[in-house]
Amino acid sequence: MPDDRTLGAPAEPGSGTSGAARVLVALYAVFALAAGSRAGVQLATRFDEAPLAYLLSALAAAVYLVATVALARGPAGRRVALTAITVELVGVLVVGTLSLVDAAAFPDETVWSGYGRGYLYVPLVxxxxGLALLLRRRSGRPAER
Known part of the structure; x- marks a missing residue:
């Protein structure tokens, strides 16, 4: 049962929820679904063509899912959200760079290839x-309403 710390509750002073946080949760949910669907189809139908790329897309989907759930939990999920989003940023930067430096290692694109160019660079942004929102809250600055 949701309580006032979840993003489904109305934003009230001191509740830790904001419009920006809700939009972020929605974006993470969409990316979890998109990356998971794409990876599922690729792994089931073409695994032998580019196993590394497809497994990295599945990893991205898992990270997006963890971030979605953690962000939706509000303050109770803050530490997990910080960890998941940090892993995501490192993944985007590492995979994005490797996919540009050694394109032969990525015969098909991942969610994070080229810093997310196949998804209009949203995986980079x-x-x-997410980190800006979480760190702003940590510093004691109020979240947007």
Whole structure:
């Protein structure tokens, strides 16, 4: 049963919820679904073509799912959200760089290839926004309403 700390509750002073946080949860949920669906189809039908790329897309989907759930839990999920979003940012930067430096290692794109160019660079921007929101709250600055 949701309580006032979840993002489904109305934003009240001191509740830790905000419109920005709700949008972030929605974006993470969409990316978890998109990356998971894409990876599922690729792993089931073409695994032998680019196993590394498809497994990295599945990893991205798992990270997005963990971030979604943690962010939706509000303050109770803050530590897990910080960890998941940090892993996501490192993944985007490492895979994005490797996919540009050694394109032969990635015969098919991952969610994080080219810093997320196949998803309009949202995979690069999303963790930056997520960390900014979480760190702003940590510093005691009020979240947007």
């Amino acid at each position: 999303l963790p930056v926004l």
